Amino acid sequence: VGGVIRYVAVVGPGETASAEQCAIAADVGRLLAEAGCVVVTGGLGGVMAAAIRGCEAAGGTSVGLLPGDDRTAAPVAASIAVPTGLGELRNGLVVRAADAVIAIGGSWGTASEVALAMRTGRPTVAIDGWRFLDSGGIEVPVPQATDARDAVAAVLC
Amino acid sequence: VGGVIRYVAVVGPGETASAEQCAIAADVGRLLAEAGCVVVTGGLGGVMAAAIRGCEAAGGTSVGLLPGDDRTAAPVAASIAVPTGLGELRNGLVVRAADAVIAIGGSWGTASEVALAMRTGRPTVAIDGWRFLDSGGIEVPVPQATDARDAVAAVLC
Amino acid sequence: VGGVIRYVAVVGPGETASAEQCAIAADVGRLLAEAGCVVVTGGLGGVMAAAIRGCEAAGGTSVGLLPGDDRTAAPVAASIAVPTGLGELRNGLVVRAADAVIAIGGSWGTASEVALAMRTGRPTVAIDGWRFLDSGGIEVPVPQATDARDAVAAVLC
Amino acid sequence: VGGVIRYVAVVGPGETASAEQCAIAADVGRLLAEAGCVVVTGGLGGVMAAAIRGCEAAGGTSVGLLPGDDRTAAPVAASIAVPTGLGELRNGLVVRAADAVIAIGGSWGTASEVALAMRTGRPTVAIDGWRFLDSGGIEVPVPQATDARDAVAAVLC
Numbered sequence: 014v015g016g017v018i019r020y021v022a023v024v025g026p027g028e029t030a031s032a033e034q035c036a037i038a039a040d041v042g043r044l045l046a047e048a049g050c051v052v053v054t055g056g057l058g059g060v061m062a063a064a065i066r067g068c069e070a071a072g073g074t075s076v077g078l079l080p081g082d083d084r085t086a087a088p089v090a091a092s093i094a095v096p097t098g099l100g101e102l103r104n105g106l107v108v109r110a111a112d113a114v115i116a117i118g119g120s121w122g123t124a125s126e127v128a129l130a131m132r133t134g135r136p137t138v139a140i141d142g143w144r145f146l147d148s149g150g151i152e153v154p155v156p157q158a159t160d161a162r163d164a165v166a167a168v169l170c
Numbered sequence: 171v172g173g174v175i176r177y178v179a180v181v182g183p184g185e186t187a188s189a190e191q192c193a194i195a196a197d198v199g200r201l202l203a204e205a206g207c208v209v210v211t212g213g214l215g216g217v218m219a220a221a222i223r224g225c226e227a228a229g230g231t232s233v234g235l236l237p238g239d240d241r242t243a244a245p246v247a248a249s250i251a252v253p254t255g256l257g258e259l260r261n262g263l264v265v266r267a268a269d270a271v272i273a274i275g276g277s278w279g280t281a282s283e284v285a286l287a288m289r290t291g292r293p294t295v296a297i298d299g300w301r302f303l304d305s306g307g308i309e310v311p312v313p314q315a316t317d318a319r320d321a322v323a324a325v326l327c
Numbered sequence: 328v329g330g331v332i333r334y335v336a337v338v339g340p341g342e343t344a345s346a347e348q349c350a351i352a353a354d355v356g357r358l359l360a361e362a363g364c365v366v367v368t369g370g371l372g373g374v375m376a377a378a379i380r381g382c383e384a385a386g387g388t389s390v391g392l393l394p395g396d397d398r399t400a401a402p403v404a405a406s407i408a409v410p411t412g413l414g415e416l417r418n419g420l421v422v423r424a425a426d427a428v429i430a431i432g433g434s435w436g437t438a439s440e441v442a443l444a445m446r447t448g449r450p451t452v453a454i455d456g457w458r459f460l461d462s463g464g465i466e467v468p469v470p471q472a473t474d475a476r477d478a479v480a481a482v483l484c
Numbered sequence: 485v486g487g488v489i490r491y492v493a494v495v496g497p498g499e500t501a502s503a504e505q506c507a508i509a510a511d512v513g514r515l516l517a518e519a520g521c522v523v524v525t526g527g528l529g530g531v532m533a534a535a536i537r538g539c540e541a542a543g544g545t546s547v548g549l550l551p552g553d554d555r556t557a558a559p560v561a562a563s564i565a566v567p568t569g570l571g572e573l574r575n576g577l578v579v580r581a582a583d584a585v586i587a588i589g590g591s592w593g594t595a596s597e598v599a600l601a602m603r604t605g606r607p608t609v610a611i612d613g614w615r616f617l618d619s620g621g622i623e624v625p626v627p628q629a630t631d632a633r634d635a636v637a638a639v640l641c
Contacts, residue, residue, distance in 0.1 A: 020398070051407060076407055082423065082571070084334070093365060093390055093407050095424045100553070100569045101286055102262035109257070109396065110409045119304055125285035129258055132278035143310065144303040147276055153300065177555070208564060233564055239414070239580065241491070250522060250547055250564050252581045255414045257396070266553065267566045415600055416576035423571070433618055439599035443572055446592035457624065460615040461590055467614065 018136065018169055020076075021045050022053040022111035024104075024127070025060025026120040034060055034118040037140055039067035040161035041115055046073020048169055053078065053111045054091070055103060060117045062089040078103050078110065105129050112136075113168035116155075119143035127155060138167040175293065175326055177233075178202050179210040179268035181261075181284070182217025183277040191217055191275040194297055196224035197318035198272055203230020205326055210235065210268045211248070212260060217274045219246045235260050235267065262286050269293075270325035273312075276300035284312060295324040332450065332483055334390075335359050336367040336425035338418075338441070339374025340434040348374055348432040351454055353381035354475035355429055360387020362483055367392065367425045368405070369417060374431050376403040392417050392424065419443050426450075427482035430469075433457035441469060452481040489607065489640055491547075492516050493524040493582035495575075495598070496531025497591040505531055505589040508611055510538035511632035512586055517544020519640055524549065524582045525562070526574060531588045533560045549574050549581065576600050583607070584639035587626075590614035598626060609638040 023041055025034060042064035045052050052068040054061040056077025066089055068075040077091035082098040097103045104126050108114060114130040116123055116139040123143070130137040138156045145153045158164035180198055182191060199221035202209050209225040211218040213234025223246055225232040234248035239255040254260045261283050265271060271287040273280055273296040280300070287294040295313045302310045315321035337355055339348060356378035359366050366382040368375040370391025380403055382389040391405035396412045411417045418440050422428060428444040430437055430453040437457070444451040452470045454477075459467045472478035494512055496505060513535035516523050523539040525532040527548025537560055539546040548562035553569040568574045575597050579585060585601040587594055587610040594614070601608040609627045616624045629635035 074406065076409070078409075084426075092388065095390070095392075095409075095420075097420065098423050098571045098573070099259075100262075100266070101289060102256075102259050102266070102569070104286070105257075105259035105262055105282075106409075106411065109259070109412050112398075119310075121285045121289035121310075124302060125262075125282045125289060128278045128282035128285055129261070132258060132282060141305045143305065144307075145281060146301040146303065148298045148300065150301075153276075153278075231563065233566070235566075241583075249545065252547070252549075252566075252577075254577065255416070255580050257412045259412070263566075263568065266569050269555075413573075414576075414580070415603060416570075416573050416580070418600070419571075419573035419576055419596075423573070433624075435599045435603035435624075438616060439576075439596045439603060442592045442596035442599055443575070446572060446596060455619045457619065458617040458621075459595060460617065462612045462614065464615075467590075467592075 018050065018112045020051045020053055020111045021168060022107050022114045022126070023060065023064035023117065024055065024107060024114060025117040025123050027057045027059040027061060029120055030059030030118055034141060035063035037161050038063035038117050041117065041164060042067025042073070042075070043071040044161055044165040046071035048165065051076060053107055055080065055107050056087045056091060056094055058088045065089050065091045076110070078107050101125070108133065108135065115164045115168060116140070116142045131155060136168045138164045140164050175207065175269040177208045177210055177268045178325060179264050179271045179283070180217065180221035180274065181212065181264060181271060182274040182280050184214045184216040184218060186277055187216030187275055191298060192220035194318050195220035195274050198274065198321060199224025199230070199232070200228040201318055201322040203228035205322065208233060210264055212237065212264050213244045213248060213251055215245045222246050222248045233267070235264050258282070265290065265292065272321045272325060273297070273299045288312060293325045295321045297321050332364070332426045334365045334367055334425045335482060336421050336428045336440070337374065337378035337431065338369065338421060338428060339431040339437050341371045341373040341375060343434055344373030344432055348455060349377035351475050352377035352431050355431065355479060356381025356387070356389070357385040358475055358479040360385035362479065365390060367421055369394065369421050370401045370405060370408055372402045379403050379405045390424070392421050415439070422447065422449065429478045429482060430454070430456045445469065450482045452478045454478050489521070489583045491522045491524055491582045492639060493578050493585045493597070494531065494535035494588065495526065495578065495585060496588040496594050498528045498530040498532060500591055501530030501589055505612060506534035508632050509534035509588050512588065512635060513538025513544070513546070514542040515632055515636040517542035519636065521640070522547060524578055526551065526578050527558045527562060527565055529559045536560050536562045547581070549578050572596070579604065579606065586635045586639060587611070587613045602626060607639045609635045611635050
């Protein structure tokens with residue numbers, strides 16, 4: 014198993030996700046399932062719920078690492094829902110549980126996950142994501158993809 | 171105590187901090203100590219160590235929340251050093267332990283802390299920090315300060 | 328889903344587990360799978376590995392919440408292996424992830440999990456487990472079962 | 485600093501602590517302060533609050549690692565109060581933050597802390613504490629002390 018990307022986190026906004034971002038997330042979830050990957054998410058709505066739905070509809074395995082103590086807070090049923098009770102520290106657990114990270118859309122929570130993924134050297138790719146400029150105005154690059162297929166290919170290759 | 175800013179996290183790069191960033195961090199640590207605040211950091215080098223040094227030299231109280239299990243990994247002596255063993259999840263604990271956050275310089279670890287601070291609505295100010303653009307290229311603003319005095323004033327007022 | 332016991336943690340010693348305890352754990356894993364439950368463990372050897380093996384052999388779903396950062400440290404393949412990087416704090420996460428706890432055999436790690444399960448009011452049952460006496464020598468009771476079938480019935484009913 | 489015991493956790497029941505246990509905890513807090521140790525607690529009432537009070541009255545330094553997100557939930561003012569937001573997982577953080585552990589009285593939460601302290605090999609001593617019997621009825625010994633002075637001497641020597 015060592016070295017093979019098998020667990021991929023799909024991170025992105027919850028309530029504030031756009032319909033288009035959710036559609037992309039559903040595609041990413043499906044493609045990851047078809048590739049035999051486990052989809053890891055933060056277990057809530059928006060991009061997270063869409064990725065779980067896409068994965069489950071394709072017969073895949075998904076994991077929701079919820080911030081609260083209540084398993085039933087998950088809006089869609091992941092294969093496995095873990096109420097971590099860690100609050101926003103579960104963002105770090107989502108990243109740590111994954112071999113690679115696909116970010117769809119942006120929010121401060123998503124930015125924390127992308128930053129931790131980059132910090133820990135995980136293969137990371139963003140679709141429609143935030144960009145990061147250092148204090149000199151130079152971009153600190155996060156690999157970008159234009160669609161679900163490209164994003165999945167980028168982290169699996 | 172409720173509502174008063176008393177614990178302020180000073181976050182920033184470790185090894186990759188510049189001399190100027192460390193000088194600012196030392197000033198911030200000193201000013202926070204003089205204002206009667208507790209300085210919370212991640213306990214390692216660079217900006218973290220400088221903030222602790224500035225705080226301690228001014229007779230203040232500092233806390234280092236270390237990522238590892240070994241208290242002696244702290245390069246400078248905070249008043250209190252806590253080996254959290256949480257790895258990079260301690261970034262979230264640094265933010266949570268603080269009523270406000272001052273970021274000096276930038277790195278992926280620092281970006282994760284700024285993002286969590288913004289996510290959780292804590293007063294946050296950055297000096298010489300990274301900037302964040304949404305997918306449309308519009309800046310998602312983090313309050314900026316130009317020097318230590320401004321930064322401390324911004325989070326304490 | 329609310330109120331139904333679906334996720335059951337099986338906790339017990341790793342290296343120091345006896346062959347008999349592992350046989351019981353395998354039976355518990357199988358029975359939980361047959362009852363449609365997800366088996367949650369700490370992901371390492373001994374009782375944990377046996378419960379995963381029993382669950383997986385019966386076509387069930389198992390989760391290993393590993394203490395370290397390395398997914399490949401799991402001696403047997405759970406359906407889902409999560410490297411939490413939390414060290415022994417993952418004991419608390421194992422309990423929190425579960426609706427009920429079955430302890431098989433005893434060790435200090437196992438005792439910490441039983442204590443947290445009792446502390447948080449989860450249905451808990453022990454087979455061949457440690458007993459707890461208060462300072463007056465009076466037993467603080469943990470429900471006991473004599474075999475795998477009784478234990479599973481105790482937490483599911 | 486390596487090897488010297490400087491941070492000592494004082495653990496024990498909150499609401500259910502007896503007046504006598506609180507009196508002992510206050511003595512332990514004072515003696516630790518006089519020995520130059522930092523007193524680490526879970527930050528709530530009962531034994532925790534008494535140890536903090538004893539330590540602070542003697543001019544020492546105390547740390548409260550609170551389970552919730554609200555610093556003001558601490559009933560007495562520790563030198564440093566950290567709202568960890570980890571719930572009962574902060575029990576493990578209290579142990580990890582300490583070089584040695586003194587338990588006063590018993591409860592399930594306290595038992596989890598004693599178990600984690602024994603599991604991780606920290607010097608541990610109990611006053612009026614629970615006892616642990618293995619499945620054969622043989623005691624798994626935790627060092628016991630009869631009063632505050634003995635307990636402090638036991639972990640500092």
